[in-house]
Amino acid sequence: MKVLVTGGLGYIGSHTVVELQLAGYDVVIIDNLSNSSTKVLDGITKITGTTPDFQELDLRHQDRVREFFKHHQNIDGIVHFAASKAVGESVEKPLFYYENNVNTLVYVLQELQKLKQQNFIFSSSCTVYGEADMLPVNEDSAVKPAQSPYGNTKQIGEEILKDTCKINPDLKTVALRYFNPIGAHASSNIGELPLGVPQNLVPYITQTAIGLREQLSVFGEDYPTEDGTCIRDYIHVVDVAKAHVVALERLIKKEQGSNFEVFNIGTGKGSSVLEVITSFERVSGQKLNYKIVDRRKGDVVAAFADTSKANSILRWKAEYTLDDAMSDAWKWEQRLRTK
Numbered sequence: 001m002k003v004l005v006t007g008g009l010g011y012i013g014s015h016t017v018v019e020l021q022l023a024g025y026d027v028v029i030i031d032n033l034s035n036s037s038t039k040v041l042d043g044i045t046k047i048t049g050t051t052p053d054f055q056e057l058d059l060r061h062q063d064r065v066r067e068f069f070k071h072h073q074n075i076d077g078i079v080h081f082a083a084s085k086a087v088g089e090s091v092e093k094p095l096f097y098y099e100n101n102v103n104t105l106v107y108v109l110q111e112l113q114k115l116k117q118q119n120f121i122f123s124s125s126c127t128v129y130g131e132a133d134m135l136p137v138n139e140d141s142a143v144k145p146a147q148s149p150y151g152n153t154k155q156i157g158e159e160i161l162k163d164t165c166k167i168n169p170d171l172k173t174v175a176l177r178y179f180n181p182i183g184a185h186a187s188s189n190i191g192e193l194p195l196g197v198p199q200n201l202v203p204y205i206t207q208t209a210i211g212l213r214e215q216l217s218v219f220g221e222d223y224p225t226e227d228g229t230c231i232r233d234y235i236h237v238v239d240v241a242k243a244h245v246v247a248l249e250r251l252i253k254k255e256q257g258s259n260f261e262v263f264n265i266g267t268g269k270g271s272s273v274l275e276v277i278t279s280f281e282r283v284s285g286q287k288l289n290y291k292i293v294d295r296r297k298g299d300v301v302a303a304f305a306d307t308s309k310a311n312s313i314l315r316w317k318a319e320y321t322l323d324d325a326m327s328d329a330w331k332w333e334q335r336l337r338t339k
């Protein structure tokens with residue numbers, strides 16, 4: 001069985017390629033290397049013993065997308081990660097985000113609909129829930145007006161899938177709403193590679209601990225939570241990757257109920273920023289240099305998943321703990337800096 005993974009050299013994509021290969025799939029990756037490098041292929045090969053087919057291609061070029069599919073008619077499923085993901089940058093460059101996240105999705109779906117097997121997995125995000133009315137959030141919780149063009153591209157992406165599924169019963173789609181993926185492969189052969197100053201908490205922590213950043217700023221200690229810091233559902237990236245394999249298997253086996261389904265991919269457990277720091281200090285044996293600063297604009301107080309739908313329907317459950325993820329993130333950071 002052949003699976004196309006767009007954005008397969010990126011953070012979540014590369015871990016998913018590994019899990020797909022370990023499950024016996026032949027993988028072809030499309031990536032334009034805008035936020036990744038071909039070195040990731042070596043990391044994947046070290047883990048699985050197999051180098052995936054890689055096509056350097058920018059999905060914004062519709063003619064090239066068409067050309068690719070002309071030569072790859074035998075694809076049994078697509079996992080579509082390719083997108084840009086920096087929330088702040090999306091506010092500065094909205095049209096780029098709509099082009100890169102929405103146009104590319106349309107181009108891929110147009111070609112997918114010409115194939116015999118029309119199985120599609122879309123990277124969505126917990127960001128669609130915004131500040132939820134009730135916690136944990138389940139898949140029926142309201143989708144709130146997006147706070148950024150990036151968040152909007154995820155909502156629009158889901159709507160595009162829903163509308164297309166309505167008129168095409170052969171199209172089988174799943175949107176996975178990831179919470180906060182963190183960590184790296186336990187082998188330290190692949191992991192997160194943030195460009196420039198990380199915006200996300202965990203790479204900022206590990207880069208501070210390794211000496212690349214002076215100090216972590218904790219954004220706000222006056223939130224209505226137990227310790228005053230925000231709460232998120234941090235999930236090991238390998239658990240996220242495995243969710244794609246089971247979701248795809250369900251599509252390929254035609255076990256899907258409706259042809260557009262949504263699943264939360266989280267652990268079900270919320271952790272505060274200070275708990276993440278404590279976990280890091282526990283697994284690394286290091287004290288982290290941090291200070292409390294003002295709140296960051298746009299942060300929701302708390303978000304964590306009700307994962308019962310994925311647990312029961314996909315028979316998938318996150319297996320790793322926060323400590324596991326922080327330990328793997330730290331090993332990866334150390335490996336990166338000693339290479």
Ligand code: NAD
Pocket residue numbers: 006007008009010011012013030031032033034035036057058059060080081082083084085100104123124125126178179180181
């Ligand atoms: P990433 O940036 O590491 O990976 C995305 C990959 O897509 C990169 O390798 C990049 O080079 C490639 N890419 C981007 N635009 C492309 C284009 N036009 N053509 C071909 N390739 C292109 O990001 P990630 O963290 O692995 O995220 C993967 C997906 O999951 C994204 O859709 C993201 O929005 C979504 N997501 C991420 C998170 C998170 O916290 N990391 C959370 C929720 C959802």
Ligand code: WQD
Pocket residue numbers: 085087124125126127179180199200201202204216217218219220229230231232273296299
């Ligand atoms: C986590 C917590 C910060 C950095 C982002 C995207 C979202 C989704 C997941 C893609 C928050 C605090 C952070 C720092 C800090 N991605 N923090 N100091 O904001 O939950 O979500 O990634 O879909 O769309 O917005 O993740 O890692 O940025 O922050 O105190 O230097 O850590 O305030 O409470 P977030 P994050």
